[in-house]
Amino acid sequence: MAATEIISAFSYACDTISAKLSRGERVLLQDVSFSLSSGERLAVIGETGSGKTMLALSILGLLPANVRMQGGCIQMDGTALPTGKQLQTLRGDKLVYIPQNGAEFLLPARTVRKQLYDSLKKLSLPQKEFPQLAAEKLRLAGFDRPEDVLDKYSFQLSGGMAQRVTIALAACSRARLLIADEPTNGLDEAGRAQFFALLDSIFPDAAKLIITHDISVAARCDRVLVLCGGQMLETGTSAAVLSAPRHPYTKALLAAQVANGMQPSPILREGVSGCPFYARCPEADAGCLNGAMQKHTVGMSEWWCCHA
Numbered sequence: 001m002a003a004t005e006i007i008s009a010f011s012y013a014c015d016t017i018s019a020k021l022s023r024g025e026r027v028l029l030q031d032v033s034f035s036l037s038s039g040e041r042l043a044v045i046g047e048t049g050s051g052k053t054m055l056a057l058s059i060l061g062l063l064p065a066n067v068r069m070q071g072g073c074i075q076m077d078g079t080a081l082p083t084g085k086q087l088q089t090l091r092g093d094k095l096v097y098i099p100q101n102g103a104e105f106l107l108p109a110r111t112v113r114k115q116l117y118d119s120l121k122k123l124s125l126p127q128k129e130f131p132q133l134a135a136e137k138l139r140l141a142g143f144d145r146p147e148d149v150l151d152k153y154s155f156q157l158s159g160g161m162a163q164r165v166t167i168a169l170a171a172c173s174r175a176r177l178l179i180a181d182e183p184t185n186g187l188d189e190a191g192r193a194q195f196f197a198l199l200d201s202i203f204p205d206a207a208k209l210i211i212t213h214d215i216s217v218a219a220r221c222d223r224v225l226v227l228c229g230g231q232m233l234e235t236g237t238s239a240a241v242l243s244a245p246r247h248p249y250t251k252a253l254l255a256a257q258v259a260n261g262m263q264p265s266p267i268l269r270e271g272v273s274g275c276p277f278y279a280r281c282p283e284a285d286a287g288c289l290n291g292a293m294q295k296h297t298v299g300m301s302e303w304w305c306c307h308a
């Protein structure tokens with residue numbers, strides 16, 4: 001019997017993303033690939049400048065004008081994502097973004113009601129149902145009394161309320177992929193737990209890409225992908241990668257988290273290596289200057305390093 005092909009809810013493969021600068025071309029992301037099943041959560045972690053945001057923007061089709069993706073393929077339910085206007089129609093419907101700062105993301109001149117109605121229009125539902133649906137989406141996002149929020153502007157909402165309004169807006173969709181960028185910034189442990197409970201109850205079948213620098217958030221995900229200098233250095237189940245990191249960068253990242261919040265450390269070593277962590281790696285040696293990065297696999301972890 002022929003093996004049945006399992007189609008991922010979402011898959012991403014990118015050869016390069018590069019920026020055209022006045023002093024030449026700069027590679028921002030290289031050889032990154034992963035796939036997600038329905039309902040699965042993948043945390044993308046890495047310090048500032050590691051390529052997390054470029055990865056998200058490339059999926060959303062929102063790369064800056066001087067940045068382009070070359071090679072690779074992005075698929076949703078086995079079909080390549082379209083580009084241009086067709087991709088625009090998917091954003092806010094099948095492809096949903098939850099921003100870092102809800103208050104900044106909401107349109108200041110439109111009430112919550114109007115923004116919810118704008119999102120509902122994308123679903124081509126009868127307009128007479130909008131009042132009931134808007135209230136329903138706010139209830140789903142944790143507002144017991146939607147009528148208290150519907151006619152408010154973003155500046156009249158607290159940070160936590162604004163974040164829940166963005167979740168209500170996201171709920172006006174048929175999301176297959178959710179991208180949440182540092183979604184729990186500024187929330188305490190209870191707030192983080194509530195955020196993930198909401199995601200799972202509102203979008204049980206959507207694949208979820210969670211961009212974060214917070215290891216406690218990564219630990220709530222099924223799998224982790226570690227980016228450094230635009231390269232994928234380690235990936236695996238959260239349990240495996242976070243409890244027993246294999247790559248020197250992941251080890252440093254986890255160790256540095258409390259100390260410096262994953263800000264880049266000063267450069268320690270000079271030289272040109274294919275490894276983006278070479279300048280700061282405590283395990284580097286001369287072999288790293290010449291050797292190619294190889295893939296290693298142990299249990300539920302994979303990592304790329306020129307040493308075993």
Ligand code: SF4
Nearest residue numbers: 275281284288305306
């Ligand atoms: S390739 Fe060398 S520099 Fe890079 S992580 Fe491995 S040991 Fe460190």
